[in-house]
Amino acid sequence: MSLAAVYEIINQAKAAELKTQNYAKWLRQQLDSLHRVIELNGSQPVEDLIHFVIDYIELAPRLVECVAHCAAASRTEKLFAPFIEKTIHYFAHPSVLVLRHTGLDCLLIMAYQSHRLVEEVYENNRSLRNSPICDLQATQANLLAHHLIGEPFANELDQATHLTVRQMVSLPDFYHLDLSPFLVKTNTKRWRPLNEDWLNLLDKHHIRMSFQPRC
Template sequence: MTPQAVLEIIDHARRKEARSGTFLKQLHDKAASLPSAIHFEGDGRPAACLFQFAIEYIEMAPRLIECVDTCAREAGTAQLFDPFVKAAIGYFTRPSALLLHYAGLDGLLIRAYLCHRLMEEMHENNHSIRSGGLVDIEATRANLLVHELIGEPFANELDDSITVTVLQIAGTPDYYELNLNPFVEQVNNDTWDWMRRYWENLLVRNHIRFSLGSGRA
């Protein structure tokens, strides 16, 4: 399976949502229960802002997978990154039995969250990547918002599953010490620039803001 297969899964779910409106209705309820640190600016309706944010967040997942895969291959480090790429694609193409209960865009939001959190943890578990500054603060805030949309305790269980996956892939101290500067250098070229710009504007573009100094934000 490839990132293109993930895009096709997302496209199918979007067509289904266009007929049912189920996910948008869910977001109406979610918008009312979000923490006070999350604000909606302008005249945009909170549910509509959240809906477009979620669509973009979901569609970002296969593009992130493809970007990591491309950069790893061009840097000659594909073997090290293949387990992360395969795990991320698998969230969409081979979901666990638990995720099969979530079949629409709500399910894809969960799968995208797993993908983005996996890549975030990959970033944290190697000193070369971590010091490379590849993960923008806005990407972290986007993950926090999705954590809230999924809701606890389920979102916490998903985070725990990510921890287990990362330990399985990169659970030894040797992985943290690996010199992955060739990957970091490759990522810091044009292949990654468009994605960094996308993340930087994701929340603003959808009229969503985190209050400064507000705990987790």
């Protein structure tokens, strides 16, 4: 499956949600039970969450595109190719457990798998984890997606991601691998809009993750 096909799957799910409002109805029922670290500060919290989910899903193929471009430009295609193929695989061949979900709910899980895989790659390489592309806002967006997917399923997805990374790279060799040539290519006009969208993803939709104890 190509990334164009992934975008088409996303567009179909968005169109279906616009007609049925199934995910919006489900979210409305969950508002009172959302984790207390999630603060919804807008006047239309359900709409804010829906738009967050859609943007989060659409960021998955965009991120894959940017990684592929930077890998090609830095001649590190062979290193990143397995991860790119795996992220597309999440959309092309979802597991039986994922197929129990439908619409945006299903795509949120696929996107979460994709983003968590990238996050794990960043965390397991010293060059990447110490760079600006590994940002706190991306981690918080993943945490919000984790909460929306729900436990224990999201925890199972996390464990599967850990295992996948360890099957794809040799640790600790991968941790010490110098990926500065790749990082140089991420400081381009192509990457910046993606990074800005990650940085503004929560604020854009009036969402805040508050980890301070509440009185």
